[in-house]
Amino acid sequence: MIDFLTGLVDCFYVAPLRKVLSRRTFRYLACGGINWVVSTAVYWVAFNVLFAKSNLDLGWSIVVSPYIAALGVSLPVSFALGFWMQKNISFRSSPLRDGVQLWRYFLAALVALVITYGLEKLFVEVWHIYPTVAFMVIYLITAATGFVIQKYFTFRGSE
Numbered sequence: 001m002i003d004f005l006t007g008l009v010d011c012f013y014v015a016p017l018r019k020v021l022s023r024r025t026f027r028y029l030a031c032g033g034i035n036w037v038v039s040t041a042v043y044w045v046a047f048n049v050l051f052a053k054s055n056l057d058l059g060w061s062i063v064v065s066p067y068i069a070a071l072g073v074s075l076p077v078s079f080a081l082g083f084w085m086q087k088n089i090s091f092r093s094s095p096l097r098d099g100v101q102l103w104r105y106f107l108a109a110l111v112a113l114v115i116t117y118g119l120e121k122l123f124v125e126v127w128h129i130y131p132t133v134a135f136m137v138i139y140l141i142t143a144a145t146g147f148v149i150q151k152y153f154t155f156r157g158s159e
Contacts, residue, residue, distance in 0.1 A: 002088045009089060024090060028150070031085035032143050036136070039078040043135050046070035067124055067131035071116065074135075079109050091155030104154040111149075112142040 009030045010023070017026055047053065047070035056064040064072075083105045087098075094101060116138050123134035 006089050006092075024151075025147070027090040028086065028147050031082070031090050032146070035078055035082045035085060036139050036143065038081055039074045039139065040132070040136055042077045043070045043074040044132050046073035047131055065124075067120060067135070068117070070131070071120060071135070075109075075113065079106075082109075086150055086155065091150065094155040096156060101154055105150075108146065108149045108154055112146065115142055 006027070009027055012030065013021075013023060013026050021029070047066055050073065051066040051069050053066050055066060056069040058064060083102065086105070087094075087101055096104075119138045119141070120131070120134060123129040123138065124131050129137075
């Protein structure tokens with residue numbers, strides 16, 4: 001299955017792209033793009049359908065805005081799918097053990113979550129950008145730095 005999916009991604013690694021992107025960078029971008037689409041779809045459904053754009057009352061005077069609650073729903077999907085694809089497609093040859101990779105991926109995701117939370121608050125509450133659009137833009141911002149973190153920290157030593 002992994003070889004099939006890797007081959008499928010590699011089908012799109014055509015001559016013009018080979019001149020500007022390494023195979024690993026292309027795979028990272030392809031996997032990140034797939035994860036971006038899936039995460040955005042989950043976020044949209046959570047925000048618009050599950051929470052119906054309404055605050056989530058957790059009791060004890062704790063109320064979570066619908067866009068932050070939607071982030072909480074999309075995060076586990078994005079984390080699991082992202083780790084699996086990056087480990088098995090983008091950075092296949094990392095010498096690090098699976099548990100070490102997972103721990104490091106978790107730490108990198110935690111940093112991205114803090115950045116995402118802060119930017120969501122800024123984009124939605126201060127700049128009044130629609131939450132799904134804000135999520136999509138913020139995801140691209142954090143993904144841009146994610147490659148460096150994944151390459152040199154999470155999956156260090158990968159060819």
